[in-house]
Amino acid sequence: MNDGPDNDAQDELDALAAEYVLGTLAAGLRTEVEHRLPHDAALREAVDAWEERLQPLTELTSPHAPSAALWPRIEHSVDELHTRPASVPSTPWWDWLGLWRGLAAAGLAATLVLGTLLLGRDAPAPSYLVVLVAPQDKSPGWVIQASDQQTIQLIPLGVAEVPEDKALQFWTKGADWQGPVSLGLVKPGQTLKVPLDRLPPLESDQLFELTLEGRSGSPTGKPTGPIQFIGRAVKVI
Template sequence: MTPEELNDLAGEYVLGTLAAEQRLHVQQRLEHDAPLRAAVEAWEQRLLPLTELAEPVAPSPYLWRRIERSLGHHAVGDTPPVPWWNLLALWRGLAGAGLLASLVLASLLLTRPAAINPTAYVVVLTAPQSQAPGWVIQASNDQQIQLIPLGVMQIPADKALEFWTKGDDWQGPVSLGLVKPGQSLSIPLDKLPPLAPNQLFEMTLEGPNGSPTGKPTGPIQAIGRAVKVI
């Protein structure tokens, strides 16, 4: 075969116009025929830019998996879905959230002890003669008190119970309003000085509309003093 014939054969092989038998023959010769191989490689380089004329085609998502499977490779770059319990980000997030929550709670614990302590003051109102407890007052802060009946006090039908309080240094008792026997009440103290230790609370028996004078006039039914809860 002349160099000219060799070049023609190589050119037609690379161009793709050889028939099946001739192609196979050239491919077998390429294994050991260095001059033919050189001629073919020269043609490959010459014509390679023409591959640009073919529009790219997006591969299906399965093609890479197929290649990997055929090669016996395990997911490279294309990792299988990670089960939720093995998601590092999930556990990092939860650990971060937990740490944050514990810091917030710890700071609340240190800066707002009053909010944690449900009761700052307690008053037990007892009957003056029998000392029988009739009501309990709870205050979790010094602006609001809870009046809790321990039983249903018996009072005459034409009378009413009036609730009073007086601080140690006050001029006189201040009315907190009428209270029905057995009634549970939440009473704001925002108009009064803050609740203080030893502050007096009492119930007096008054007319159906309360004391006409604005000061206790009837007999004391229950009385007690505020005690600060440690």
């Protein structure tokens, strides 16, 4: 047997890629794979190979003509993608200073929640805290707790209302990043744990937000829907 640890790791990676493409990975692992893909060449290669292997199985389904309204709807959405920058404030939301001035009140909420979270902690590692507030009334809706720089927890303070055909999508953007990166879909009222090991380390003022998107998330990979909750990371000593 020449199965060394390297072969084991390769087999594991290949098994993960295979079940990702096959579709049997549970939601959490699927999200993890999708986060790793842009940065993990070995995983990407394994996934690509499985896509090619299994793709002929799509021929087992019968074609189904779309309704006549679908193409015009797609065209309309493509138009919207191109006109949006002109129809909303010309700076993207993450550079929207007015919003940030208004969010100063959230600082108080952060202090309060922080006090609660720190109680009973005997080994305070350097950590970050974010309170996500609703942009309209600044009411806090979620807290993000990061006790190390690799994992964050998104903790609900209540149950957000989400329309049946929509989903909340979680995003983050550091100061020097080109745009926000998706951290996955969020279920109202449920704590979400997100590994950040494929992103740069957390930093002060890093932006987090939840937007309302279609039920399978933003079609473009960038936020397209209205902001529901938003906040910046505060370093906690």
